[in-house]
Amino acid sequence: MSKKSMQAVLVNEYGGPDVMKIESVDRPQPQVDEILVRIVYAAVIPLDFKIRNGWLQGVFPITFPYIPGFYASGVVEEVGPSVTEFKPGDRVFGGIRGAYAEYGVAKEQDLMTMPESLTFEDAATIKAGAEAAWKSLFTEGELQSGQTLLLHAAAGGVGQFAVQLAKWKGATVIATASASNVDFVTSLGADQVIDYTKAKFEDVAKDVDLVVDTVGGEIEDRSWSVLKKGGILVSLTQDPSQANAEKHEVTAKFNTKFTTREDLHTLTKLIAEGIITAEIDSVFPFTQADQALEKSEARHGRGRILLNVSST
Numbered sequence: 001m002s003k004k005s006m007q008a009v010l011v012n013e014y015g016g017p018d019v020m021k022i023e024s025v026d027r028p029q030p031q032v033d034e035i036l037v038r039i040v041y042a043a044v045i046p047l048d049f050k051i052r053n054g055w056l057q058g059v060f061p062i063t064f065p066y067i068p069g070f071y072a073s074g075v076v077e078e079v080g081p082s083v084t085e086f087k088p089g090d091r092v093f094g095g096i097r098g099a100y101a102e103y104g105v106a107k108e109q110d111l112m113t114m115p116e117s118l119t120f121e122d123a124a125t126i127k128a129g130a131e132a133a134w135k136s137l138f139t140e141g142e143l144q145s146g147q148t149l150l151l152h153a154a155a156g157g158v159g160q161f162a163v164q165l166a167k168w169k170g171a172t173v174i175a176t177a178s179a180s181n182v183d184f185v186t187s188l189g190a191d192q193v194i195d196y197t198k199a200k201f202e203d204v205a206k207d208v209d210l211v212v213d214t215v216g217g218e219i220e221d222r223s224w225s226v227l228k229k230g231g232i233l234v235s236l237t238q239d240p241s242q243a244n245a246e247k248h249e250v251t252a253k254f255n256t257k258f259t260t261r262e263d264l265h266t267l268t269k270l271i272a273e274g275i276i277t278a279e280i281d282s283v284f285p286f287t288q289a290d291q292a293l294e295k296s297e298a299r300h301g302r303g304r305i306l307l308n309v310s311s312t
Helices: 046-052 120-139 159-169 179-187 218-226 242-247 261-272 286-298
Strands: 005-011 020-026 034-044 071-079 091-095 103-107 111-113 148-151 172-177 192-195 208-213 227-235 251-254 280-285 304-308
Touching (some): 034 286, 046 286, 071 120, 091 120, 111 261, 120 159, 120 208, 120 261, 148 159, 159 172, 159 179, 159 261, 172 179, 179 192, 208 218, 218 227, 218 242, 280 286, 286 304
Parallel strands (some): 148 172, 148 208, 172 192, 208 227, 280 304
Antiparallel strands (some): 034 071, 034 304, 071 091, 091 111
């Protein structure tokens, strides 16, 4: 039987946007425990351009050519013989390696069924931002009602969800953002928004219970002093300094734990019901994946960037 083909974004070497080419390749075949998904939207995340640029060779070794993309929403096309939870036609989202393509395969445990009221656009943002926000606040950050959060880069793909989830939990949110995003972050529910181009956050925020750092570098270095003793710093970019954590008598964590399926169900329900909203910065057609990654790399987006691979 001849193999079916599909269109995919292929990267044949490390480099900038010009190394990405759309080519016809064999459609993947689902293994016994896998699901073939027709991709509707693929999420564009910073990890995608970092791998393509060759910055993460030690962490993410890859074999050329490869198809970028980690998270997507779509429709089940075919299931392996041992798959019991999904059937062709089901609307799904989750972790799908090689999502910059018309089809991708995933393990059963990496996919979730979409509630009827959830759009494909919003579904594509859940594993690509909302889940990381949930992990940093609750799984790692142990945030409780009545506590205070300092959130860096609150307008970004993770930050926008973190503001809303922290408020949903009953926490006080102090957020940092650029001048052009102050009103947006305020609209998400932040109690106080610091324009980092005009003020130093460490001069404003004091005695916070949790710092969530999506920036790293000097932002981490300046964050220790705002935490109260026994507080927690969660980094999404690097393994934070244990020496500084000990010096300030706080706990430092890298956002590496996994959410439970129950957590994901709760999160999906909150988004499907509109209690948490997903801000989508821009949607690029599949053929403009290079431009989508250029926009991601510029890091001035508000919310998540998506690739529209196919119609629903």
